[in-house]
Amino acid sequence: MENDIKNRFLGLIEEGIRNNWDRPVFSDYDGNTMLYKDFGARIAQLHIIFDTLKLEKGDKVALCGRNCTNWAVTFFAAMSYGTVVTTILHDFDGESIQNIVNHCDAKVFFAGEHVWEKVDPLKIPKVETIIVIDDFSIAKSYTEDLNRVMNEIDIEFEKKYPNGFTVNDLKFHTEAPEELALINYTSGTTSQPKGVMIPYRSLWSNTQFAIENIQFVKQGDGIVSMLPMAHMYGLAFEILLSVAKGCHIHFLTRLPSPQIIMNAFAKVKPTLIIAVPLIIEKIITSKVLPELQKQPTKTLLKIPFIKDKIYAKVREKLLTVFGGQAVEIVVGGAALDTEVGNFLKLIKFPYTVGYGMTECGPLIAYDYWETYRTASCGKTVDRMEVKVDSDDPVNVVGELIVKGMNTMLGYYKNDEATEAVLSPDGWLRTGDLVTQDTDGYIYIKGRSKTMILGPSGQNIYPEEIEQLLNNVHFVGESLAVERDGKIHALIYPDQEVLKLHPNNRSIDETMKLEIAEVNKRLPKYCQIAGFTIRDEEFEKTPKRSIKRFLYK
Known part of the structure; x- marks a missing residue:
C-alpha cells in the first residue's frame, strides 16, 4: 500500500478532519458540541501531554469509559501519535479491567470516573500514568512535569x-499497513484474556469499504x-466511517434506554x-405484529390492494420511530x-444484516x-476471501x-x-x-462459538458465567442461556450437597443468595436474571461436554 493519504487509515481520518474543519463532529447527549477544528486542536493538546510523558x-495506551466526546478524542489522539490503543468495555468488573490493563502492558490508562472507582491502582503497578477521561484530571503520575503541563495546557x-x-x-x-493499531479485548474475566491485534490495514480496509458502499451517508449527516x-x-461504522465522511456523531453517554434512543433518533434524524x-x-414483536392480528386489520390484510396500503403505513410509522430519514438500518x-x-x-423496510x-x-x-x-448475512466484502469447509457449501453446513x-x-x-x-497462510477459522x-x-x-449478544451489543461469554456458578458450593454443573433477552442459569445441583437440603424451596432460597453474590462479579449486562433447578444431569458428548444445543 502506498503512503498516499487515501491509502492509509490515519490518512482517511486526517482528511476527514481537514475537509470538515468548521462542521460539528461530536455532541454528548444534552451536552456540548465540538467542531472538527476543535477536535484537531484537542488531539494536538493530547500530543503535547504524550510528549511530556515521553511516550514512544x-x-x-489503555482506554476504558462510557461513549463520550472525551473517549473519542483520546482514542484518535493516541492512534495519531503512533501509540497502540487498548479498548476495554467499561461494563467489566474491576478485576477484569485490571487483568487487561496488566496483560496489554499499558503505560498510560485513561479511565472513566465510574471505572476508576472500581479499579485498585496497586493492582496495575506497571501503569505509569492514570488520567480520568471525564475531565482529564490526573489520578496517578510519576512524571513531575505532567501536573504543570496539564494545568497550563492552554499556555x-x-x-x-x-x-x-x-x-x-x-x-x-504515518503508519505501515502491517503495523499494530489497536488491541481489542473481547473478554477479561479469565486469567488469560484474549486481545485481538488489529493492524492498520484492517482499519483502512473496513473504513474504505464503508466509504465506498454506504455512499448515502454524506457530510454533515447526524449519526x-x-x-x-x-x-x-x-467503533468501525458509527465512529470511523462518520469521522472520515465528516458526519456529526451524537453520543448517548449513558445506558441507552428505549426512550433515550427514540428521543435521539427524533432529534438527530x-x-x-x-x-x-x-x-x-x-x-416488531411487541408493537407491530400484535396490532396486525387485531380485527378488522387481520381481515383487511387478505385483500391485496388494501394489504399493500396497510404495509406502506406500517413502514412509514416504523421509519418515523427511527427519526424519519433512515436510508438503511x-x-x-x-x-x-x-x-x-x-x-x-414484506413491508420493504430498509434493513440489512451485516456479518x-x-x-x-x-x-x-x-x-x-x-x-x-432474507435470512442471509450478505456477500463477502471487498479485499476478503471466504470458503466453506464443506464438500457441498450450498446444501451442507461447514465452518x-x-x-x-x-x-x-x-x-x-x-x-x-x-x-x-x-x-500460517492467513486463513482464519471463524x-x-x-x-x-x-x-x-x-x-x-449455527455457531460453534457460544457467544450471546448483550442488549447494547456487548459480547457475553456463557462459559465465564458458568465458571463462577460452578464454583458455588451447591452447584454440580450449569449452563448460562439467553431467555427473553436476559441471562438465565440452568443448574444441576451437587447431589452430595442436595442430601443436606431435601426441601427444594430451601435450595431455591439458597441459590438466590449465591447468584446475588455471583452477580457482584459480573458486568450488569450479563448478570443472571433467573434460574431453573434441574432434576437430571445435562446430556453429554463422549468427551463429557454438555450438549449445549439441546438447552435454550
Missing part, C-alpha cells in the same frame, strides 16, 4: 502554535452512537443506523429473528438492503474460513490461541457454521 511509538499550546492552530498544523503518525466504542462493530437485533425485534452482532426479518422484507467478528475488524459480509436476501486485509495479526501474547484459529448459495450469499446456520 508502539507504547500501549503550552499557544507556545507551540503562536499563530493559532490551523488545518495545516494537523500532524498524524447516533448507541453501541460501545470499545467494540469493533460500533440519522440516515444510517447501526443496531443489534434486539432493538428491531422488540419493536444495518443489523449486526447476531442473527435477526427469521419471522421479524421476513416481515420487514463479521472482532478478529476481522469486523467486516466479513454485507449487502445493501435493496438486494439483500466459514476467511482471509484478507481485514484479518487480525493474532491474539496478543497468546500464540496458542492464535495458532488454533489462524493458519467458528461459525454456514452455507453459501451460488450467488455468494452467506447463511449462518
